[in-house]
Amino acid sequence: MTTFHMFRGLLPMFLLVATAAADVTSENDPRLKRWLQRFPAADANRDGVLTEAEARGFRNRQQQQRRRTENRLPEPTHADVAYGPHQRNVLDVWLAESDEPTPLLIYIHGGGFVGGNKRGFSTAILKACQDSGISVAAIHYRFVSTDPFPAPQQDAARAVQFLRSKATDWNLDPQRVAAFGGSAGAGLSLWLGFHDDLADPDSDDPVARQSSRLVAVGSRGGQSSYDPRVIKDWVGGRAHEHPSIYKCYDVASLDALDDPKLQPLYDEVSAITHLTADDPPVWMLYSEPNAPLPADARPGQGIHHPVFGLKLKAAMDELGIENVYRHTSEFRGDRDADMVQFFRRHLLGGGRSAAGS
Structure with missing residues (x-):
């Protein structure tokens, strides 16, 4: 049995008791004293005393490590392949x-x-x-x-074009290519789905x-829109003040966005x-509450609000484009499996042709 599994079984019992007492440590609780002996790494500050906070932190670190281990993707068929001139213009591919x-x-x-990594999706999806x-x-x-902006959008398009060139x-x-992502990656995927084809048939560059x-x-x-004024109108609060928005548009203040x-x-x-009307179908999932933001909302809070999906769904419904809207509060079943099934239908089931559409 791993350290994590032993500790996971013991810790909840302790926490139920510890919450009723102040300053419970290994010095005044015999159970914590035993656990400190069994799990010395839980003593974060190495002072020889295990506190409730340290116990919680140790458990959280063990859980995170287990998730990282379980989600370790296999080595790609081709790793860190350059699709453009910038050092971040690289991709991995796992060929079926x-x-x-x-x-x-x-x-x-x-x-x-401003962050993130291409190995951040689940092994289950792969x-x-x-x-x-x-x-x-x-x-x-x-x-x-x-x-x-629009550098990330341009890179995403270039990556699609490069993959088709291979x-x-x-x-x-090349006729059956789809994309998905979360947050910024979702916004880029939606942008790719709806933007006019960027192919340049007269280019000297075969990728272009x-x-x-x-x-x-x-x-x-x-996010179906990155217009800060639209975000303010749709979401309210201070969602449009997300810290990344200034960097996206290379401005120094909120006023400059006007x-x-x-x-x-x-x-x-x-x-x-x-x-x-000729754009592809979309599967979308949201987890934030579908409700107005609180009066004390933080800058950027609500940037994943369901209104982004509901506004998009209404527009797609009006145009007669297939779309699947999910919210975690109403969701039943495996979310990854539901999304993969959507892609199976459109990638394996004789769906629309993309290139040249």
Whole structure:
């Protein structure tokens, strides 16, 4: 039995008792004293005394470590492949075994456009896709801390085009390409899904000649608009004051975001402004409460509000585009499995063609 599992079994019993007493430590509680002897690493400050806070912290660290271990992705078929000139223009790809060209699902990580990692999706999604004959790719992109909007959007499109350019080498079907992500990665996936094709058939660059279009999109907590005034109107509170917003638009203050010269950029990077009737279906999931923000909401609180999905759903419904809206409060079953099943339908079930659509 691992240290984590032994400690997990003992700690809840202690916490039930400890909450009723102040300053319970290994010096006045025999159980904590025994646990300190068994789990000396729980004593964070190494003073020889185990406190309730240290016990909780140890348990949380053990849980986090277990999750990291369980979600360790296998080595990609091709790792850190450069798709552009910047050091963050790299991607991984896990190719499914197949005699026929395989569909491709691309993961785009979140992180407020200032952080995140391409290995941040679950092994369950990777396994389910590969078992279905779907290859998976995951990309990095430039952060707005050095390269403001629309650099991340441009990188995401370039990655799609690059992957299509490798179709023959990697046994990929360029007609069946989809993308998903969470938060910033969801916003980028939606943008790719709705933006006009960025292919330049006259380019000297063979990658730039490829299509940037998708056949389906998955969004977890995605923002359908990055226009701060739209966010303020839809969400309220101080959601539009998210710390990343200043870096996204390379401004120093909230007042600077009112500059009308920025409106074309707001429109360019917001997915919903590009939505047209020929765009692909979307699966979306939200977990924040579908309610007004509290009066004391923090800057950026609500940036994953369900209103982003509900506004998008209303617009897609009006255009007759398939969309699946989920909220965790009403969700039944495995969320990963539900999303993968959506992609199976559109990547394996004879869905729409993306390239040239």
